[in-house]
Amino acid sequence: MKKQAETEQNQRSEASALPKISPMQGLPGSLHHQYVRCGKAGCRCAKGKLHGPYVYLFGWDGGRLWKRYVRKADVEHTRALVKVYRLGQRLQAHYNRVGWHNCPPALFVWIVGA
Numbered sequence: 001m002k003k004q005a006e007t008e009q010n011q012r013s014e015a016s017a018l019p020k021i022s023p024m025q026g027l028p029g030s031l032h033h034q035y036v037r038c039g040k041a042g043c044r045c046a047k048g049k050l051h052g053p054y055v056y057l058f059g060w061d062g063g064r065l066w067k068r069y070v071r072k073a074d075v076e077h078t079r080a081l082v083k084v085y086r087l088g089q090r091l092q093a094h095y096n097r098v099g100w101h102n103c104p105p106a107l108f109v110w111i112v113g114a
Helices: 002-017 072-098 105-112
Strands: 030-036 051-061 064-070
Touching: 030 072, 051 072, 064 072
Parallel strands: none
Antiparallel strands: 030 051, 051 064
């Protein structure tokens, strides 16, 4: 009985250490820095000195690549959401291999987003 109580306590502490965002709220994709050319004839970028770096979120949807600009103020938050999504994907893949019966209940709720 004591062993079961310790196991439940460990599961609760593991769950409290997890981010409060579920993988469903994470962002699929990856962040990349790019330099850009604005297209104005007299601009410095026309001579080769490009603007940037700017941060973009890239991802795939239905076989098509998409790209979204990420404001400088939102880069760290976006990076965290991408990391949460990837963690959720890795956990899902792991428990698909070893079996969901091995997954602690609190972690299962976090992964599935129930």
